[in-house]
Amino acid sequence: MSLLEAVRVGRVFPIDGPQKRFEALKDVSIHLEAGESVGVLGESGSGKSTLAAIFGGLDRPTSGQVLYKGRDIATLKGGDWKCFRQSVQYIFQDPKAAMNPYFTLRQVLMEPLKVNRKELSKAQMVELVEDMTARVGLPTSILSRHPDEVSGGQAQRIITARVLLLEPEVIIADECVSALDLSIQAQIINLLRRIRSATGASFLFISHDADLVRYFCDRSYVMLHGRIVEELGQDLSASAKSEYTRMLLGGL
Amino acid sequence: MDSRILDIQGLCARDSVEELLVDVSLHVDAGGRTAIVGESGCGKTMTLRALLHTLPPDVEVSAGRIRFMGEDALALKGEALRKDLYMRIGHVGQNTSENLHPLLKVSRQLTDFSPLGRKEALEKATALLESLSIKDPGRVLSSYPGELSGGMRQRVNMAVALMKDAPLLIADEPTSALDAHVRRQVEELYQGLCEREGLSLLLISHDLSFVRRIADRVYVMYAGRVVEEGSLDEVFGEAAHPYTKALASLSGRRSLDRTRDLDEIGGSVPDKGRGDPSCAFSSRCPYAARDCHNALSYRHLGGSHYVRCCHELA
Numbered sequence: 001m002s003l004l005e006a007v008r009v010g011r012v013f014p015i016d017g018p019q020k021r022f023e024a025l026k027d028v029s030i031h032l033e034a035g036e037s038v039g040v041l042g043e044s045g046s047g048k049s050t051l052a053a054i055f056g057g058l059d060r061p062t063s064g065q066v067l068y069k070g071r072d073i074a075t076l077k078g079g080d081w082k083c084f085r086q087s088v089q090y091i092f093q094d095p096k097a098a099m100n101p102y103f104t105l106r107q108v109l110m111e112p113l114k115v116n117r118k119e120l121s122k123a124q125m126v127e128l129v130e131d132m133t134a135r136v137g138l139p140t141s142i143l144s145r146h147p148d149e150v151s152g153g154q155a156q157r158i159i160t161a162r163v164l165l166l167e168p169e170v171i172i173a174d175e176c177v178s179a180l181d182l183s184i185q186a187q188i189i190n191l192l193r194r195i196r197s198a199t200g201a202s203f204l205f206i207s208h209d210a211d212l213v214r215y216f217c218d219r220s221y222v223m224l225h226g227r228i229v230e231e232l233g234q235d236l237s238a239s240a241k242s243e244y245t246r247m248l249l250g251g252l
Numbered sequence: 253m254d255s256r257i258l259d260i261q262g263l264c265a266r267d268s269v270e271e272l273l274v275d276v277s278l279h280v281d282a283g284g285r286t287a288i289v290g291e292s293g294c295g296k297t298m299t300l301r302a303l304l305h306t307l308p309p310d311v312e313v314s315a316g317r318i319r320f321m322g323e324d325a326l327a328l329k330g331e332a333l334r335k336d337l338y339m340r341i342g343h344v345g346q347n348t349s350e351n352l353h354p355l356l357k358v359s360r361q362l363t364d365f366s367p368l369g370r371k372e373a374l375e376k377a378t379a380l381l382e383s384l385s386i387k388d389p390g391r392v393l394s395s396y397p398g399e400l401s402g403g404m405r406q407r408v409n410m411a412v413a414l415m416k417d418a419p420l421l422i423a424d425e426p427t428s429a430l431d432a433h434v435r436r437q438v439e440e441l442y443q444g445l446c447e448r449e450g451l452s453l454l455l456i457s458h459d460l461s462f463v464r465r466i467a468d469r470v471y472v473m474y475a476g477r478v479v480e481e482g483s484l485d486e487v488f489g490e491a492a493h494p495y496t497k498a499l500a501s502l503s504g505r506r507s508l509d510r511t512r513d514l515d516e517i518g519g520s521v522p523d524k525g526r527g528d529p530s531c532a533f534s535s536r537c538p539y540a541a542r543d544c545h546n547a548l549s550y551r552h553l554g555g556s557h558y559v560r561c562c563h564e565l566a
Contacts (some may be wrong), residue, residue: 015399022399043431044403093402096350139522148308152346153292175402179346179428181291181458182502186514193513208403208431215508248432 001070002031003202004055004088004170009064011050011226024050025061026226032170037196037203039213041236041248042223048206049093049174051223055204056090056172086116089168091176095155099147105158106143109133112166132161137187153184160188164195171195172204177212189216210236210249222248256319257282257420257452258303263316265302271527272298272311273476280420280452280469287455287467289499293521295476296456297346297424302326304343304422305333321419342413344406346424346456351409352397358408359393366415373415380411385437403431410438414445421445424456435462442466460503464488469556472496475521475532482557492551492559494537531561539563 011025024047032038032055042048053059054066057073065072068084076084092098099108109129113120120128130140136157147155156176163171173192177185189212195201207213213220214236222230222245233239237249258280265273273295280286288296301307303318303325318325323336345351352361362380363373374393381389384407397405406426413421423442427435439462445451446466457463463470463484470487472480472495480493491497498517508514522532529547534540543562550558 013399015395044434045401049401151293151297179425182460183291183499183517186502186516190513190516210432211508215510215514 003034003069005031005067006055007065007067009054009061011054012062024226028228030221030228032202032204035200035202037205037217039217039220040204040206040223041210041213041220046223047226048223052172052174052204052206056088057084058090086166087169089163089166089171091160091163091171091173093175095159096147098159101147104144104146108158109162109165112162116166128165132165136161136191153180156180157188167199168201170202174206178207178209255282256280257321258454259319261317263299263302263318264314265298265307265311266314267311271476274526276478278471278478280454283452284469285446285453285467286469287457287463288471288473289457289460289463290473291521294473296473300422300424339416340418340420342416342418342421344410344413344423344426352405354397358395362411362415377411377415380414383441384410385434403434420452420454422454427459427462439465460500476526477560480559482555486555486557492553492565493561494539495533
């Protein structure tokens with residue numbers, strides 16, 4: 001039994017009324033085992049982000065199922081659903097859109113602890129938040145600012161910190177470093193690697209940067225027009241068969 | 253006519269608490285291709301926002317001047333601001349979702365402000381989208397921004413900027429959300445545009461390989477200041493600032509070794525004390541010495557190459 005599994009998932013979006021439909025995902029099956037890091041490669045618009053949202057329970061498939069430890073997440077209720085949402089966390093592509101603009105960064109980071117770790121005292125939460133802020137390479141003085149008042153790279157580190165605070169089993173990272181400078185990309189990736197070896201978390205790592213996927217992941221899926229067209233081993237290029245995949249890998 | 257299309261001199265900006273930009277001087281020659289590089293939080297985008305009158309509400313320009321096509325860009329207001337600045341600058345912003353109206357179809361956002369007739373404007377928009385490797389421009393034009401992927405939105409943003417045929421194109425991280433093969437095409441597109449007569453480019457990017465292929469003049473910013481400037485060859489060929497060297501060594505990585513961590517510049521851009529006259533990089537600098545805490549000025553290294561560092565590095 002996989003930790004998290006998508007079984008023949010489809011997602012259709014209506015465009016301009018019921019007649020026109022856009023099939024973002026078609027019959028997609030992927031699985032993620034405990035402790036595994038799996039990459040998703042594909043050109044822009046191929047359905048990577050839609051798949052990530054459905055895999056993380058942020059969107060519902062129009063056909064097929066997502067199974068968490070063998071149970072269909074559509075049937076999870078109450079405490080089970082909350083447990084799933086806590087164990088499967090999502091690092092967004094656009095960090096500022098993922099934060100409440102009226103919150104200070106301190107509030108942004110306190111919120112998941114207040115919801116999910118009610119047993120902690122305020123002082124313990126503050127300590128966790130400040131410790132995590134330092135671990136993602138930011139000065140704690142930044143916590144009094146609002147999302148608007150920090151750079152894109154700093155915002156992405158705050159979002160990463162917010163995810164890591166909940167010590168999730170699965171982290172879905174959707175282009176989580178593509179907007180960052182190389183030095184900060186390296187800091188975030190190194191941080192994710194340290195978290196991975198310390199906690200054994202599994203990753204679904206979505207990226208258009210084939211070098212990073214090769215560096216970070218154990219195996220990968222390749223998407224085109226809403227389908228999985230190829231599965232690759234760790235050394236991507238050695239196992240790539242289709243011309244499309246070779247273009248994705250060789251485009252660098 | 254000025255040989256510089258954009259000339260920023262001694263620009264300082266601050267909010268109620270601290271300085272954000274300190275004495276930033278940079279220029280774009282008419283027909284030139286200038287790039288600003290540096291980590292996020294260094295003030296690259298803030299410099300652009302000063303030019304475009306889009307600074308956050310509590311931030312103000314406290315000193316310096318900006319001349320754009322002979323006009324004092326900071327003093328422009330109302331209709332003159334629209335006509336003399338906004339219609340003459342094509343701007344591809346960093347945050348693709350923020351720069352598009354969520355409730356208007358892409359077709360309207362591409363054509364509404366165009367002086368061309370609607371039909372002509374649509375034809376031009378379609379051609380632009382095609383030149384940006386969008387295979388089905390019809391679908392993209394009839395979509396709302398929220399229905400498009402990040403990479404698609406970035407190309408729509410580029411098309412919006414190019415619709416104006418503006419003499420200056422400003423591109424803030426224009427390739428960061430693109431797939432590798434589309435990035436190639438976009439790079440070629442920028443190269444093509446620059447070679448077209450009269451178009452000047454101000455590029456902000458952390459992708460140094462992109463900068464190397466496009467720019468002819470480079471400014472390296474750190475903690476709100478320009479720390480090194482010069483021609484492309486001067487800055488990348490004979491990098492004089494330890495920060496420039498560190499950035500260049502990072503971008504050289506392309507075969508990554510899974511058994512070890514990625515190279516990084518430890519620490520982060522300091523948050524406070526940008527107005528301090530000493531070197532802000534010294535806390536992360538491998539060459540840091542006591543001299544670094546003294547007040548610094550720019551050293552001339554020949555040509556148009558300047559550096560703000562007290563070390564003579566080989």
